[in-house]
Amino acid sequence: MIFTGGTISMVLDAETGAARPALSGSEIVARVPELGGVAAVEVEDFGMHPGPHMGPERMLQLAGAVSAALARGVAGVVVTHGTDTLEETAFLLDLALATERPVVLTGAMKTASDVLWDGPANLLGACRVAAEPAAAACGVLVVLDGKVHAAREVTKTDTEAAGSFRSPRTGPIGSVDPDGIFFHTRPERPERRGPIARLETRVDLIAAAVGSDDRLLRASLDSGARGIVIAGFGRGNLPPGLIPGIKLAIAAGVPVVIATRCATGRVGPRYGYDGGGQMLQAMGCILSAALPAAKARLLLMVLLGGGASPAELSTAFERG
DSSP: EEESSSSSGEEEEEOOOEEOOOOOOHHHHHGGGGGTOOOOOOEEEEOOOOOOOHHHHHHHHHHHHHHHHHHHTTEEEEEOTTTTHHHHHHHHHHOOOOOSOEEEEOOOSTTTTTTTTTHHHHHHHHHHHHTTTGGGTTTTEEEEEEEEEEETOOOOOOOSSOOEETTTTOOOOOETTTTTEOOOOOOOSSSSSSSOOOOOOOEEEOOOOOOOSSHHHHHHTTTTEEEEEEEETTTTTTOOOHHHHHHHHHHOOEEEEEESSSSSSOOOOOOSTTHHHHEEEEEEEEEEEOOOOOHHHHHHHHHHHTTTHHHHHOOOOOOO
């Protein structure tokens, strides 16, 4: 078990009433004695990082820590993580790890000071999934609130509810039941798998809004962005005011990926008006298919860091 911090490690400060990281991995494990009946647990403290402090480079370091643990011959790895960015770390790990052994992320929506602290139940559930033979070859999984999700699909949908983590497009792939771990389906895994030597972190994410112009796009280019992801409307449509900035980016060789702000559905070239998906694709934009914007940004970081050609970029996102 690799502990990175997050709400599962937090307690409320007596003076401020605010939650802060405090518990080590061993201290958390000591509060879940049932773990001993599931597996022989080895505890590793990666850090006490709130979810928003887990940037792409730290996520890549975590991938190295998971790989090192797997190289020691463990049967599986459980990673605790702050829920604010858990879905992004899970996705990056899914890209970086080629192992068939289970890697499971979990966390908590409540702190250890709260009466309804969900950390112990989530940690026990994650450990049970990591010890389950059927979890092999499923890629990186996320387990919270008794549900098993694929890293590619899961997202946080509520700021603090216990059932916040859902997979809007596909639903959970399994469940944690008192009688066992049950898988309903196998996850789709279209993206590349394998060690990541380098990330191109200069990739910006810009959200389109009603009446958006291209000021943020131009600022992104002026500050040295090497890639841009835009969260557009519906099937990937944008306000016309963004088009001049997109043309500048493409002319400068900066790839532009179009995702959608919708929770489900695919981006595609359905609409041909000014700013429509068909026009954007014809201009040279890459459509993200069903991959949401935050994860599309990480995939673009991985691909650019690996020196992918424009054709390879398009192919990678088409498989989504």
